Amino acid sequence: MDVHVHGLQQARRFANQAAGLRQLRDWLAPLTLHQVVVEATGGAEQLALDTLHAAGLPMVRVNPRQARDFAKATGQLAKTDRLDARALAHMAAVLPLTRYQPLExxxxxxxxxxxxxxxxxxxxxxxxxxxxxxxxxxxxxxxxxxxxxxxxxxxxxxxxxxxxxxxRAELQVLRQVKGVGPVLLASLAAQLPELGRLSGKAIAKLVGVAPLARDSGAMRGVRRIWGGRAGIRQVLYMATLVAVRFNPSLREFYQRLRAKGKAGKVALVAAMRKLLVILNAKMRDQLA
CATH class of the missing domain: 1.20.58 (Methane Monooxygenase Hydroxylase; Chain G, domain 1)
Structure with missing residues (x-):
């Protein structure tokens, strides 16, 4: 694992295992760090995240596309582990990122x-x-x-x-919403621990069902969804297909959008967002 400290121009390599991570922890301990950014690598980063978080370091996990886009935006076109570590350190220095919270x-x-x-x-x-x-x-x-x-x-x-x-007693309130079956419930519980802890807009953006602007000057582009947690979005899509048939509120919402001329896919994504916001509100009330 390549590690770079922005500003100090310090870089080292550590083994991504218990002994190596203890060495990394000890190396970082004397430094004043606002964020320590780790790139998601299919689970290989998990031990480092948990070890360093337990040591009190402000950990952040970013997805590979976000990390690569940042590197390109700063003129770093070449890609090696050492260069990637430098780009992540730069990202940690200039961008406010969401802190990592370990799962229960x-x-x-x-x-x-x-x-x-x-x-x-x-x-x-x-x-x-x-x-x-x-x-x-x-x-x-x-x-x-x-x-x-x-x-x-x-x-x-x-x-x-x-x-x-x-x-889990706190999850039972979600079962009351028509369209929420065991697959969606399990996905929300396992992959979206932020449910009920963020605003409706924030949770929609996190999942990737918030329409993003694409405007320039007088041009108003088509709003599209982008990014987010694809796994949750796929399960939410299937659940919404059921919900717009059997959930009266979502069915009426979907049909109203279709009557206004919205394309089926656009109306369905809007229904996905509405379902997610409803579930977020119910969980927020449950946790209050």
Whole structure:
């Protein structure tokens, strides 16, 4: 792991494991740091985040696209680990970023179960596609056995997830909203701990369902959604497809937008945002 301290022009490399992170912690301890920025790397950054956060350092996690866009904006076109660390240090010095807050243990466990569930679902879909192309009877039988075993594992995962959700009293208020099923509830609990702690506008922007302006001079561009947490957005999309059919409030909202000439996708994204804001408000009241 390459580390750079902006202003001091200090750079070092540490092993991304317990011993190396202790050395990094000790190296950073005497310094006055307003932000320590780590780039998300598919989970490889988690140990560093938790170790340094526990040591009292002001940790921030940024997504790779945000980090790369910042580097390009500052004229850094080349890309190496050392240069990336320098760009992250520069970002920490000039941009106010959202502080990292570690997940509670139950959320971490729920996220792990949910991630495994997604993996199993993907493999089941892949196996089913292969089944349609198999002509050998024995191979087809083996593939079917594999699918059944995965489905059993999926059922066990669903039971574990349901048990965890049922144990959290604060989540039950979300079940009252039509369109909120176990998949969306689990996704919100595991991937959106900020729910109920931010404003409606902020939570919509965080998920990536807030329309962003694209104006220049007299030109008024089409507002589009961009960025955000894609995993939550995908699950929210599927839930909203159900909600605009069975949730009276969202159905009326969606139909009104369509009657005004809004495209189906535009109206659906607006309904996604409305559903998210409703859930955020309910959770905010629950936590108050």
């Amino acid at each position: 243990d139950w959320r971490r466990q729920l996220r792990a179960y949910q991630q495994r569930r997604m993996q199993v679902v993907a493999v089941v879909q892949q196996q089913r596609q292969q089944l349609s192309t198999l002509t050998d009877a024995w191979l087809k039988q083996q593939a079917q056995i594999g699918v059944r075993q995965l489905q059993q594992q999926l059922a066990q995962l669903d039971a574990c997830i349901a048990q965890q959700l049922a144990a």
